[in-house]
Amino acid sequence: MVLSYHEFLASGNITRFPSGQRSATNHRPLAKAFKKQRVDQSPARLERLKKMLSESKTGQQTLDFLEQKGSKIIFEKMNYYGYFSPDNNLVALNPAMSDEDLAVTFVHEMRHAWQDSQMDTTSPEMTPKSFFVSGFAIEADACAAEVMYAHEMREKNPKIWAAHQKSNYAPMSTAFEKTFKETGDAEKARADALLKWYDLKVKSSYADTYVDYMSQVAKELKKQKELEPQYFAENRSTKLIVDTLCKDYDGKQFLKDGSDLEKPEKLSINEKQARKLSRALIPYMTKYRRTADQLGLDKITVTRPDGEKTTCAEILKQVKAERNKSAAVKAAAQKGNGR
Ligand SMILES: [Zn+2]
Incomplete structure (x- = not known):
């Protein structure tokens, strides 16, 4: 649960x-600001x-x-x-x-x-x-x-x-x-x-x-x-x-x-929201073997600060690539240290 x-x-x-x-x-x-009143x-x-x-x-x-x-x-x-x-x-x-x-x-x-x-x-x-x-x-x-x-x-x-x-x-x-x-x-x-x-x-x-x-x-x-x-x-x-x-009380x-x-x-969120969600979902998706499409991330539009549109699936891919890159940099640095 x-x-x-x-x-x-x-x-x-x-x-x-x-x-x-x-x-x-x-x-x-x-x-509006909360007004004090009787x-x-x-x-x-x-x-x-x-x-x-x-x-x-x-x-x-x-x-x-x-x-x-x-x-x-x-x-x-x-x-x-x-x-x-x-x-x-x-x-x-x-x-x-x-x-x-x-x-x-x-x-x-x-x-x-x-x-x-x-x-x-x-x-x-x-x-x-x-x-x-x-x-x-x-x-x-x-x-x-x-x-x-x-x-x-x-x-x-x-x-x-x-x-x-x-x-x-x-x-x-x-x-x-x-x-x-x-x-x-x-x-x-x-x-x-x-x-x-x-x-x-x-x-x-x-x-x-x-x-x-x-x-x-x-x-x-x-x-x-x-x-x-x-x-x-x-x-x-x-x-x-x-x-x-979406029906009235008469049905x-x-x-x-x-x-x-x-x-x-x-069905849209902003880039910051998409990145946060992606960071949280990536380890979960690995563990559960779920794809971005299975989660419907390809259907969620992401509007970047400059107004350009992409999808949450694309943002997830980017976040993943950045992670792999920084992991590789870290690994290389560690290798360097070991020398
Ligand atoms: Zn409400």
């Missing part, structure tokens, strides 16, 4: 999340938020799922909007945020709870490629659920949409609005909002966390005496991930074409 993703997050191993560290899962990062953590406020949710279809379905799942909702001061902890079946909301921000966060975090009830979205048994596809998809989908809720509330409470437009997630509500104006199709607009998530800066923070986690799993597997071949082995298809997760699929999530600009 290796560390689960949730245990990994709970152990405080997140190194580069945008607004500090928190030992919980599925954070929704808060980009905060209302009363049960009455929670009831007010629930009432805000009940005024829209998606919000009401969120509450229905909450009841079914029996999750606990608490207020907790943190550097995030909120989080969902699957181990404790708990949603925490940051009481320093406005009601409008917290209503959408409520929808977001409960969406993670729902995703969790559909499939193991962050399983270390998935290949790194499938892990990235799934990990990005759950965030994009939870953010798209918020936008859907904000859209449904536009007439009853326009402040919710306005608050979203002021957040770092605004490009998603803008994408939604554009498609909705052009087509009148809210499901299509939701899909376009979801796809817009991949352009947000926050995507790279999630990639950092996924890289850190998979690197740790690879190191654990390298250390263990017994072989545990089930890890990094499941090539879960993007179609299965999209078909399972209607809103993202039709899963292949979108494998496009180079979507």
